[in-house]
Amino acid sequence: MSTNTPSYPPSVPTERELTDFGVQRVQHENIFSDTWHAQHYVEQRVFDIRHARPPEKPLVLFREKHVSWLMRHLQYLPRGSESFDVLQGWSCFWIVHSLNLLGATIPVPTASMVVKHLATFKDPVVGGYGGGPGQSSHLASSFSVIMTLCGLGTEEALMSIDSVSLLRFILQMKQADGSFRVSFGGETDVRAMYCAICIASIVGLLKGVEAEKITRGCASYVKSLQGFDGGLGGEPGAESHGGNSFCGLATLVILDELDAVDTGALLDWAVMRQMAYEGGFQGRTNKLVDSCYSFWVGSLFPLLGLKARAPAGMSKLFDADALQRYVLECAQLENGGFRDKPGTSRDLMHSCYALSGLSIAQHFGEAKHDAKNEVKKVDPVFNIAEDKINYVKEFFSQT
């Protein structure tokens, strides 16, 4: 592989760039490491895409293409279980949630098929769900299955949730210092805590007598995650990271303990994650843009807004139009699905979080959009379509 830097459009910003975007791009001459090489390359690809599209053309959401791509994956699910993939519950969630945001209706027989398929992931001894049939219980898998069932929102789906066995599993994952493991002998980090608290909250366990056993020590654990730059890491002492910041902050929101962290510092950190040229978010300083952080970092703004006296002001602290533009222009693919960034392939995970991020930009930010490219409003704490979460909360408050 040649070690020469690619000779490409001139490094001095052209007139058109300055008037369109007026933003500094990475200086060509400063490339001295892989980090810069990669960043420069991404900006070139984004530049290409932007200048291939006439500026008057509106940003389109290829709704039908996405829906049919996702529906094909949904139909394929039972056969897909031959692969023993650990992410089968996640695949279901990514598909169902994306379809909900796109406003598509999942036919009742299909929904029923998914519910029965997910039921095979149950671990009857321990409680909770594994990543697939025959796999041992895992908090993240359990979370993905519960959220899929809530996203389906049918009575059959919600009735299949056994809160007693979930409680049993969650309490077994709880550690002495207040944190949670993801599975027996598995790692301890804030993702596990978010999954546990989220499940507990949705299924009504945080109102019961066992609530204290679940929530004990959680706020102080999240507090210990805040780094020198204001972001939250995965475990005490770890580097600030977009996904973990979301998990930590959302946990505090559910527990109503937002004051446990320095929210001002976290806000400053989040603001700096938006990429000056690309418009999307990065997950950590000096890393590349990635469409999934559209949700992980984008949702930090409405969540922090829950504390601020002027929550509407939060929406102005990131550029929602730029985020929307990155998602629809660079992450979206014309034949359906979304990808991480130009140069990568589409996948279900990025489709889900790019759409969630788009929803944040449109409904919490002030991204200009019309009925044709609008997606449904997402609940930023649980990452589920708002019209679904209300029904679910009612259902579990009655049982």
Next chain:
Amino acid sequence: MFTGQYTYCGTNHPTVRGPYSGMICSGKWSSYSGMICSGAAVNNIVPWYSMHGVRRARPSAEALEQDKERSIFQAGLIRRALVIRNDPEQSVFDEEFEKKYSVVQRAIESNPDEYTLWAFRREILIAKSESSSLTDDEWKSELQLTSLALQRHPKAYPAWQHRLWLLSDRKHMSKVSQGLRDASLKEEQRLSAYMLSKDGRNFHGWAHRMRVRSILESKSPGEEENMWRQELEFVEGKINDDFANYSAWHHRSVLLPRIHSEGPNIFLSDELQFVRQAFYTEPDVQSAWFYHRWLLAGAPARGNKAVVVDGLLEEELAACEELLSIEKNARYALQTKVHILTKLGRQSETTEALDLLEKIDPLRRGYYRHLRKT
């Protein structure tokens, strides 16, 4: 300081540029961690952007067919392994067990995300340990299994976790000879150093270093400061390799307050010099500026009181102004200037800088306006 010895396997592999920076395969270099030549793995990692300008050949029908067969074969291995685990009649003491159990190793080598199988391996090791049939060799080969898995999948959570368990579990692994376990622990940082040389931002590698260090600390109380200083040398090496390695800066911010538990006075002025050198060399690299901001706040850390040094802020402001006189549009220098002026109570002087920032960093316009108001 990492002083690992490399032996080459003798084959020439192309160096690969990218986030996994160009490395020639390093062969077996430690009889304890037993790292096996990963040349094949290095060959297969082609950074996604390296395809720029090169017409990517469509994979042939044969290649697709082979891929499909391979994944069916892998699925078969995993299914057999799960069946063995879920069989209640199975016992580790059965004659046929070892033969059947070998399928678990093959399944896990290429699928280290299968956390259920790692849990199964723990169950088997515990059963053997409790019946006093766990040998040193078995423990060593389990360790080698994790390093093989990690070389292929550097970010597999369950593989890192399993390795940590092997090294740290006192109750069940106590049957393994003390000498072997201690020697392995001493060498353990070489694994993370190796992984971080391939990808300096791999947070699993950094977390592993932290955890191994705390195990070593608990074994030799009184040696903590030495270990932290060694680690600081490693971190500094990583920063000097690449100022944009933010993970290294982050770990510096964790280590310094621990080493200097009396307070940041001791390291503050040296650190300011170090970071100033970094951002003078590369003013567009964000990392150093964020670290700088932490130093300006007095390097607060749990257990350490923030330090307020007279004249420090004015000095740093002067340094920013000097940089801005050469590079008018240095975005981070402008942000830092605004930040310092605000701290000094001189908000009225920030207008010009904020105007310029709104022009060159328009995505954060809303944030700069918010700063004007506060």
